[in-house]
Amino acid sequence: MNAPDRYERFVVPEGVKKVSYERDTKIMNAATFTVEREDHTIGNIVRMQLHRDDTVLFAGYKLPHPLQYKILLRIQTTSQSSPMQAYNQAINDLDKELDHLKNQFEGELAKYTRDY
Amino acid sequence: MDGVSYQRFPRIKIREVKHDYMKFELRDTDSSIANALRRIMIAEVPTIAIDLVEIEVNSSVLNDEFISHRLGLIPLTSERAMSMRFSRDCDACDGDGQCEYCSVEFYLRVKCLSDQTLDVTSKDLLSSDHTVVPVDYSDGLDNATNKGIIIVKLRRGQELRLRAIARKGIGKDHAKWSPAATVTFMYEPEIYINEDMMESLTLEEKQELVDSSPTKVFAIDPENKQVIVVDPEAYTYDDEVLKKAEAMGKPGLVEIHAKEDSFIFTVETTGAVKASQLVLNAIEVLKQKLDAVRLSDDTVEADDQFGELGAHMRGG
Ligand SMILES: [Zn+2]
Numbered sequence: 001m002n003a004p005d006r007y008e009r010f011v012v013p014e015g016v017k018k019v020s021y022e023r024d025t026k027i028m029n030a031a032t033f034t035v036e037r038e039d040h041t042i043g044n045i046v047r048m049q050l051h052r053d054d055t056v057l058f059a060g061y062k063l064p065h066p067l068q069y070k071i072l073l074r075i076q077t078t079s080q081s082s083p084m085q086a087y088n089q090a091i092n093d094l095d096k097e098l099d100h101l102k103n104q105f106e107g108e109l110a111k112y113t114r115d116y
Numbered sequence: 117m118d119g120v121s122y123q124r125f126p127r128i129k130i131r132e133v134k135h136d137y138m139k140f141e142l143r144d145t146d147s148s149i150a151n152a153l154r155r156i157m158i159a160e161v162p163t164i165a166i167d168l169v170e171i172e173v174n175s176s177v178l179n180d181e182f183i184s185h186r187l188g189l190i191p192l193t194s195e196r197a198m199s200m201r202f203s204r205d206c207d208a209c210d211g212d213g214q215c216e217y218c219s220v221e222f223y224l225r226v227k228c229l230s231d232q233t234l235d236v237t238s239k240d241l242l243s244s245d246h247t248v249v250p251v252d253y254s255d256g257l258d259n260a261t262n263k264g265i266i267i268v269k270l271r272r273g274q275e276l277r278l279r280a281i282a283r284k285g286i287g288k289d290h291a292k293w294s295p296a297a298t299v300t301f302m303y304e305p306e307i308y309i310n311e312d313m314m315e316s317l318t319l320e321e322k323q324e325l326v327d328s329s330p331t332k333v334f335a336i337d338p339e340n341k342q343v344i345v346v347d348p349e350a351y352t353y354d355d356e357v358l359k360k361a362e363a364m365g366k367p368g369l370v371e372i373h374a375k376e377d378s379f380i381f382t383v384e385t386t387g388a389v390k391a392s393q394l395v396l397n398a399i400e401v402l403k404q405k406l407d408a409v410r411l412s413d414d415t416v417e418a419d420d421q422f423g424e425l426g427a428h429m430r431g432g
Pocket of ligand 1: 203206207208209210215216217218219
């Protein structure tokens with residue numbers, strides 16, 4: 001009867017920010033991003049992409065609890081970059097990778113359907 | 117301002133495509149991308165499924181909610197789903213089911229008038245949209261053998277009359293919306309045989325080694341009696357050959373590594389969307405998700421103000 005709606009899992013409630021950002025007060029160039037209504041799907045790809053970045057000293061994510069529909073992403077960079085810059089870069093690179101993947105897939109699919 | 121790009125350029129090789137099945141290789145990327153695609157195909161690519169049922173008459177042996185549940189689970193052709201709206205964010209309607217942007221209406225009216233048991237099937241569902249209909253699984257069957265998915269059986273005098281609304285949804289909400297029957301990927305194995313060590317084995321020992329694998333990965337070449345790899349992908353990472361080599365006192369005779377940047381995908385759908393389309397939709401959904409997690413301008417601005425403070429902290 002008092003069960004939460006199923007869409008609570010993936011719809012960001014009104015007045016809540018999708019991504020919030022909090023600088024670390026003690027460590028330089030470190031910050032925590034809170035991403036609402038996302039899980040391992042986004043958390044893991046962003047983390048792994050950040051690991052490819054030479055300016056990133058630390059990148060990790062966690063899903064604090066299965067019933068809290070958000071992830072926390074922590075990034076620390078060198079002074080050459082900033083957590084925000086690294087985060088944006090990772091998303092842009094992933095986005096471009098997916099564009100490439102889509103083109104590849106469509107190309108191969110067209111080739112396959114022509115040949116068989 | 118923009119740093120160097122760390123973008124990858126993954127490659128695809130398609131092995132087999134059928135309507136609701138496909139197999140392909142994904143290379144030059146990591147497991148996070150492979151797993152994200154798999155997860156999205158299962159839980160986040162939208163389809164259309166019956167979500168609301170108004171029962172007018174039901175004198176069948178199954179109760180109303182039982183029938184409603186069964187109706188929900190019937191796969192509907194969902195090519196339209198990607199461009200449709202979710203009912204909850206449709207502003208063109210009040211959710212009465214008449215809206216062309218977010219819902220499809222179905223009617224079902226069946227009554228049994230003979231002594232013969234009557235099967236009510238997915239074929240009795242009449243759709244208001246010819247592009248959204250129950251998936252046809254006939255595939256070469258004639259009309260007499262192909263009856264569709266049975267919803268309920270009626271005896272003489274029993275009747276079922278209802279109106280149903282199908283909506284766009286995702287598997288994360290309810291599994292009835294999942295377009296995936298199975299989506300799996302495996303790491304491509306790299307199998308290395310130490311030929312010098314293998315030479316020191318008798319033919320019987322070679323045969324024992326070949327037979328130690330529960331799947332047919334190795335064989336003995338009938339020509340030169342050498343152990344060869346016949347099907348690396350049959351390997352299930354069970355370690356049996358490695359244990360056997362160890363037990364024979366020959367560790368390192370066979371070495372097997374999982375390539376960390378190559379994946380073999382198997383995609384099977386319910387028929388709601390084509391297998392190839394499911395992969396493309398998954399890429400599209402992932403792109404939309406990434407776009408949604410971009411930092412908003414006000415977040416960046418708020419930090420710029422903080423940046424002054426941050427500069428002090430850094431001793432600047
Ligand atoms: Zn609507």
